[in-house]
Structures are given as C-alpha cells and as structure tokens.
Amino acid sequence: MSARFLAPILVGLVMLVLWEAVVRTAAIPPYVLPGPILIAKTLVSDWSTLWPALIITLEITMQALAAAVIVGVALAILFSLSRWIELSFFPYAIILQVTPIVAIAPLIIAWVDDVNLSLLICAWLVAFFPILSNTVLGLRSVDRNLLDLFELYGAGRWRTLIDLRLPAALPYFLGGLRISGGLALIGAVVAEFVAGSGGRESGLAYRILESGYQLKIPRMFAALVLISLAGIAIYLLLSLLSHLLLRRWHESALSAEG
Amino acid sequence: MRLVGVRDVSKDFANGVRALEGTSLDIEAGEFLSVLGPSGCGKSTLLRLIAGLAQPTSGTIEWPSGRPDLGFVFQEPTLMPWTTALANVALPLKLAGVARSEREARAAEALGHVGLAGFERSYPRELSGGMKMRVSIARALVTEPKLLLMDEPFAALDEITRRRLNTDLLDLWQRTRFTAVFVTHSVFESVFLSQRIAVMSARPGRVLSELAIPAAYPRTEAFGTSAEYAALCRLTSAQLSEALAA
Numbered sequence: 373m374s375a376r377f378l379a380p381i382l383v384g385l386v387m388l389v390l391w392e393a394v395v396r397t398a399a400i401p402p403y404v405l406p407g408p409i410l411i412a413k414t415l416v417s418d419w420s421t422l423w424p425a426l427i428i429t430l431e432i433t434m435q436a437l438a439a440a441v442i443v444g445v446a447l448a449i450l451f452s453l454s455r456w457i458e459l460s461f462f463p464y465a466i467i468l469q470v471t472p473i474v475a476i477a478p479l480i481i482a483w484v485d486d487v488n489l490s491l492l493i494c495a496w497l498v499a500f501f502p503i504l505s506n507t508v509l510g511l512r513s514v515d516r517n518l519l520d521l522f523e524l525y526g527a528g529r530w531r532t533l534i535d536l537r538l539p540a541a542l543p544y545f546l547g548g549l550r551i552s553g554g555l556a557l558i559g560a561v562v563a564e565f566v567a568g569s570g571g572r573e574s575g576l577a578y579r580i581l582e583s584g585y586q587l588k589i590p591r592m593f594a595a596l597v598l599i600s601l602a603g604i605a606i607y608l609l610l611s612l613l614s615h616l617l618l619r620r621w622h623e624s625a626l627s628a629e630g
Numbered sequence: 631m632r633l634v635g636v637r638d639v640s641k642d643f644a645n646g647v648r649a650l651e652g653t654s655l656d657i658e659a660g661e662f663l664s665v666l667g668p669s670g671c672g673k674s675t676l677l678r679l680i681a682g683l684a685q686p687t688s689g690t691i692e693w694p695s696g697r698p699d700l701g702f703v704f705q706e707p708t709l710m711p712w713t714t715a716l717a718n719v720a721l722p723l724k725l726a727g728v729a730r731s732e733r734e735a736r737a738a739e740a741l742g743h744v745g746l747a748g749f750e751r752s753y754p755r756e757l758s759g760g761m762k763m764r765v766s767i768a769r770a771l772v773t774e775p776k777l778l779l780m781d782e783p784f785a786a787l788d789e790i791t792r793r794r795l796n797t798d799l800l801d802l803w804q805r806t807r808f809t810a811v812f813v814t815h816s817v818f819e820s821v822f823l824s825q826r827i828a829v830m831s832a833r834p835g836r837v838l839s840e841l842a843i844p845a846a847y848p849r850t851e852a853f854g855t856s857a858e859y860a861a862l863c864r865l866t867s868a869q870l871s872e873a874l875a876a
Binding site for chain 1: 753754
C-alpha cells in the first residue's frame with residue numbers, strides 16, 4: 373500500500389487514540405463527549421435501530437441523486453439547444469441554488485403531504501445544480517473544429533448532440549455528479565432535521581435528534597459516523613464510476629506513465 | 631476544368647476586422663494548389679469560405695460543375711478523444727448514414743492508406759502528433775472527396791515528421807487525384823508539394839500573384855535537395871516578400 377493510503381489512515385488512528393486518551397484522563401462523561409471505543413460499541417449495540425435509519429436516508433439520497441441527474445441533464449440539453457431558454461431560465465436555477473435549503477424546507481414540508489416526497493424534493497433541490505451547471509459547461513466546451521466538421525458533413529442538431537456534445541460533456545457531468553452525490557446526502561439529512569419525526573419511518577437525522585433529546589450522546593455520534601461513512605462511500609463509488617468511464621481517453625483518468 | 635471559382639470575395643468579421651478583400655482565385659479539378667501567405671492574412675478564412683463553413687460578406691464562390699464532396703483537414707488533428715482511430719475515421723460515413731460494417735471496412739482501408747494499419751483500436755491519446763494527423767487525413771479522405779481542403783495541417787509537427795507526411799500526402803494525391811488546396815505559411819512546403827502557388831498579401835488578404843511550379847512528380851527527397859527546388863523556393867520567397875511589401 374502506498375503512502376497515499378497509509379498517511380491519512382495513520383493520521384486518523386493517531387487522532388482516535390488521542391481522543392480516547394483525553395476522554396479517559398480528563399474523565400469526560402459520555403453525555404458530553406463519548407470516546408471512540410464507546411461510539412464503536414454503541415454502533416454495534418444499536419445496529420438494529422441505526423441500520424434501518426441509514427437505509428431510509430440512503431434511499432432518499434439515491435432517489436434525489438437520480439432525479440437530479442435526470443432533471444439536470446435534461447435541462448442542460450434544453451439550454452444547449454436554445455440560447456433563449458438558457459437565458460430565460462438559468463437565473464432561476466441559480467436562485468434555487470443560492471436559497472438555503474433550511475429556509476425553504478419547512479415550506480416544502482408544509483406544502484407536500486407525503487413526507488418522503490417532501491424530503492426527496494429538498495434533497496433534489498440541493499443536488500441538482502452542480503449537475504446542471506457542469507453539464508451546461510461541458511455541452512458548450514466542444515472543440516470548435518469538431519463542430520465545424522459535423523456541420524461540414526451535414527450533421528443535424530440531434531446527431532451533433534448525441535455523437536459530439538454529450539460525449540464531450542461526459543467528464544464535466546461526472547465532476548458535477550461527484551459533488552451532487554455528497555450534496556444529495558446533505559440535503560436529505562437537513563430535510564430530515566427540519567421535518568423532525570415526520571411519522572412512520574425515520575432516517576439517520578431523526579435518530580440524531582432523538583438521541584439528543586434523550587441525551588444518548590454515544591448513539592448520536594454513532595449515527596454521525598454512519599452519515600460520514602455513507603458520504604465517503606458515495607464519493608468513492610462515483611469516483612470509481614468516473615474512472616471506469618473515462619480511463620481510456622480523458623486526461624483526468626490517466627495514470628502517470630500515460 | 632475549373633472546379634471552384636472564387637470571385638472578388640470579401641469577408642468582414644463581426645468585430646469589424648476585414649479578413650479578406652476582393653480575393654479571386656480559380657481552382658482547377660485535380661490540381662495541387664497551395665495558398666501561401668503570412669500568419670493572419672486570411673488564408674484560413676478563404677478555406678472556410680470554400681468549405682461553406684462561413685459566408686462571404688461580398689462576392690461569390692462558384693461551382694461550375696456543382697459542389698462536390700469535400701474533405702477538410704484542420705490545423706490540429708481535431709479527433710474525438712473518446713473513441714478509437716477507426717471510429718474517428720468512420721465518422722463522416724456515419725453522419726452520411728452508411729451501415730456500420732461497411733463504414734468500418736472503409737475506415738480501416740483509409741487508415742491503411744495513411745500507413746496506420748494495425749492502429750484501428752488505438753485511442754487518439756495513444757498516438758503521436760504525426761499519427762494523429764494521419765488519422766485526420768484518413769478521415770478527410772474516407773468519403774473519397776473530389777476536393778481536399780487543408781489548413782496548415784503540418785504546422786505543429788516537427789521537421790522530420792512533416793517531411794514524411796509531405797511525401798506521403800503527395801503519394802496519396804498521385805494515387806487518387808483529388809483536388810488539393812493546401813494552406814501554408816512555409817515557402818519550402820508549398821514549393822515541394824504544389825503545381826501552383828497562390829501568394830496572399832497581409833491582412834486584409836487577397837491573392838496578389840500566382841506562380842506555377844513546373845517540376846515533375848513524383849517529387850521525392852531528392853527533389854527537396856535539388857538546385858531546381860532551391861531556385862523555385864528563391865522565386866517564391868521573392869514573390870512573398872513583394873506581397874508583404876504591397
């Protein structure tokens with residue numbers, strides 16, 4: 373294993389040991405700051421509560437990400453086909469992006485009866501913009517000469533889109549997707565926080581809230597750990613997807629020996 | 631037989647720059663014509679007008695016997711990096727609706743003609759600069775066009791690669807006899823390749839003089855070192871200097 377993996381793992385281990393040592397020597401009570409060993413134990417003992425919660429949060433995240441991909445790419449294509457549509461609608465996409473989700477989540481939850489759907493909408497709102505803006509950028513960053521070439525051979529808009537613009541935009545789209553993956557998770561968690569229990573099934577954020585009320589701080593940390601791990605897993609998966617799709621041709625996926 | 635007639639063509643860009651002014655040029659079917667001029671003289675613009683990629687501000691471009699199929703080679707190889715050499719070469723056929731098996735067979739043949747048999751499955755990034763340019767030429771020739779327009783295609787290549795490509799290009803031209811219009815700023819390249827050279831003035835560009843290069847084909851490395859070649863280069867240089875002074 374290279375230093376690339378060893379170094380961060382070593383740093384992590386040292387931090388965990390320090391944390392445990394501080395908690396023990398200063399005798400900090402677990403309801404203020406639990407040590408990593410206690411958190412790990414809680415993760416195991418409360419698994420039956422935490423695992424279903426994780427699945428719920430991940431379901432919302434994945435659905436939101438899928439919706440973000442579909443809507444983001446579709447809008448980007450529409451924008452690339454018509455300058456007027458882009459000029460008319462892009463500012464509103466930006467407004468959606470810059471409005472803090474915590475501020476509009478209560479509205480959405482109030483307006484939409486189905487809690488799951490309202491959570492999905494919140495997570496989607498946060499996730500879709502990077503895909504939209506990156507894909508728009510990618511669809512526009514096509515080699516001018518290749519565009520001329522397609523024109524020379526009489527390719528219509530549709531052919532040019534399929535055979536030239538979309539493949540050229542792929543690296544940009546995948547970059548946006550990696551950002552959106554993390555944002556979808558954040559959006560889902562934030563929306564769950566705002567929604568509170570929301571009734572029947574509840575995700576990780578609700579478990580964190582609940583643990584806070586009940587002063588079950590170790591469980592709160594365990595849920596936090598799960599959210600972080602889920603975020604890392606999403607990032608790694610999307611990076612792998614990106615690598616697999618680009619490794620034959622794109623600079624970003626080339627190994628050093630080229 | 632005249633293939634293209636450029637008649638008193640001017641071209642202004644949107645930013646107000648006049649690229650071409652009152653340019654006229656005849657291109658004969660089957661000839662190898664070079665358009666020689668300094669950088670920024672509107673050579674590329676002239677080529678784009680002939681290709682139909684831009685419209686003249688005034689003047690006309692005539693096609694006495696109809697507009698033929700044409701191929702275009704850009705300054706850069708302009709390949710699609712996400713696909714193989716074969717698929718890149720097959721692109722014009724794909725856009726023309728040729729069936730997959732046929733277009734791949736023809737693309738493989740075209741790659742063979744430029745000396746790249748065996749590189750069908752390579753991606754552009756796996757090829758050298760000269761090889762990429764060969765793929766680009768194969769793509770331009772895969773439709774068997776009557777007219778091949780080349781916009782300083784070898785300008786970015788090293789001297790050795792450029793010489794080889796010059797010889798190979800002449801070889802291809804002699805075998806298939808397409809009409810070649812070759813834009814360059816190199817006196818040596820234009821004399822080596824062409825039957826006729828159109829010399830352009832600095833911006834706003836127009837064709838100031840034409841001169842014939844009567845040397846016989848095939849032109850080999852030996853021609854490139856002959857006294858005849860040196861004399862023709864001297865003559866052409868003098869014409870170019872005159873064009874720059876005008």
